[in-house]
Amino acid sequence: MQGSPGALARLKSAWARARTRWWVRWGVDLVVFALLFTAVAAWQARNLPGGGTPAPDFTLTTLSGDTVRLEALRGKPVVVAFWAPWCGVCGMESSNLSQLRKLAGDSAHVVSIAVAYEDEEAVRGFVQKHGVDYPVLLGDDAIQAAWRVNSFPTVFFVNAEGRVERAAVGYTTLAGLGWRLML
Structure with missing residues (x-):
């Protein structure tokens, strides 16, 4: 010693x-x-679905009037991004989602759900201002509660079998989105 x-x-x-x-x-x-x-990041996502829990299903309408059901997207990973038109960080992240959609191509789906908006025109204004080229679904308080979203932006990564693998709260870089999608 x-x-x-x-x-x-x-x-x-x-x-x-x-x-x-x-x-x-x-x-x-x-x-x-x-x-x-x-x-x-782990603390922010602590109450969100993840770790292989079944994704809350939804049937929502797009800005163009089409209907999208989460179950119909099975077979490929799905990135589900929740955002609000008044959220500045959501606007900054929108180009990352666009780039992710282009990079993922046919190997994954990228969809977004607008919530916490006053009217559909606010959502359309956000889409036009930020050049959104991925599907925008019109959500409501019920879908926001089902996914336990209380901050914007919140992004979920759903596997091909319809289970939420992970979630991210706040601004996420393209590298962060891609890395979480590939895991």
Whole structure:
């Protein structure tokens, strides 16, 4: 046991020397940031469906009047994005959803559900302003409650069998969307 204090002192000295290197400081800072970011994201999604739970089914109308049922989209993964027309972050994320839809091609579905809007014109205005080119479904309080959405944007990743695998709350980058879709 006599060697322990010396070993500990050498370890502290080595760590102090390592921390003088910029890449070690940055590396440690990045790891701490990543862990913190992951913890916050997990906390935000803690009450949302996920982990393989069955996705709440819906039958909703698009802006063009067509009807879409979640069950009809089975067989491919589905990205379901909830948003509100007044949500600035939703507007910033909309181009990421468009790009994800293009990148995924025929291998996945990307749909969005507008909720918390005053009227259909508000939804149309958002779609036009942000150049939305993915399907926009008109949701209501019932669908928002069924999916337990209380923040915008909220994105769900449903597997080909109709089970919610994961969810993300807040702005999600294209890389984040793609990574979650592929998992």
